Amino acid sequence: MDRDLWSGLAVFAAIVEAGSFARAATRLGRSASALSHAMRVLETRLGVRLIDRTTRSLSPTRAGEALLLRLKPAIAAVEDALGDLDGARETPAGxxxxSAHRVAAVYAILPRLADFARAYPDITVELVVDDGFVDIVADRFDCGVRHAMTLQADMIAVRISDAVPLVYVAAPAYLDDNPPPAGPHDLDAHRCLCYRHTSSGAVHRWEFERDGRRSERAIRGDFVTNDVDLMRDAAAAGLGICCLPLPHAVRHLADGRLVEVLAGWAAVLPPNYLYHPSRRQPTAAFRAFVDAMRA
Structure with a gap:
């Protein structure tokens, strides 16, 4: 097959899968204008429109849908063949x-990357931090890292961390003017800093565990953010009390910028898991990465 024609067909499939020229360009490492030009060339050469475009959306035409239905098995076969070829390398590359939430990225993945890079210098890693829900298949990620209760269905999951304790914290300056809460019922009298989930838009409910009994509570946020770093720094600045994963607060607790409150009340989050589609044939590079994270 003509190389330019095959390239154009691959671009067409990527654009439809991504749902926009911009997202497809990001995934392919090319500019949106280059993909638009490739589509014009392809449609001109085939003599048929494949994509209907508006300023806000795109969708395949009837002819485009029919072509895509035939293309997908061929593209999957090529990807499998490349995966088999990758397995023949003496040194994995790729x-x-x-996609990982921030705490897992910083405390579960990053500490292992230096050894991984030394062992596999021909493997490049792209770590995208997103605390919201991510469809790793639709967004073309090789894998995701999330807590057990937020994993996508039908995935192979590998545990890469222990359970993650939570901790309630505030700055000493804030507690100078506000007596520490003795229990969750005292929080109504305090300024609370809350986290808003990016995907759902819901404000995170605070979780408590004591004497084997677990509960949660909706908190009125006097300060709300979708960034855990900013929430921690707001607490250190004296804005109020917040709930953090312990690894994210440990340095601030050690140097006195934050102190623990509600000791003995904090719940524990499930371990972090690396997950990936069960139907995809893993490359040698991906297998090496999973093994490094599992260690």
Missing amino acids: HIRI
Whole structure:
């Protein structure tokens, strides 16, 4: 097959899968204008429109849908063949793209990357931090890292961390003017800093566990953010009390910028898991990455 024609067909499939020229360009490492030009060339050469475009959306035409239905098995077969070829390398090489929430990225993945890079210098890693829900298949990630209760269905999951304790914290300056809460019922009298989930838009409910009994509570947020770093720094600045994963607060607790409140009340989050589609044939590079994270 003509190389330019095959390239254009691959671009067409990527654009439809991504749902926009901009997202497809990001995934392919090209500019949106280059993909638009490739589509014009392809449609001109085939003599048929494949995509209907508006300023806000795109969708395949009837002819485009029919073509895509035939293309997908061929593209999957090529990807499998390349995966088999990759397995024949003496040293794994390739690109690994991961979606992880911030705490897992910083405390579970990053500490292992230096050893991984030394062992596999021909593997490049792209780590995308997103605390919201991510469809790793639709967004073309090789894998995701989330807590057990937020994993996508039908995935292979590998545990890469222990359970993650939570901790309630505030700055000493804030507690100078506000007596520490003795229990969750005292929080109504305090300024509370809350986290808003990016995907759902819901404000995170605070979780408590004591004497084997677990509960949660909706908190009125006097300050709300979708960034855990900013929430921690707001607490350190004296804005109020917040709930953090312990690894994210440990340095601030050690140097006195934050102190623990509600000791003995904080719940524990499930371990972090690396997950990936069960139907995809893993490359040697991806297998090496999973093994490194599992260690």
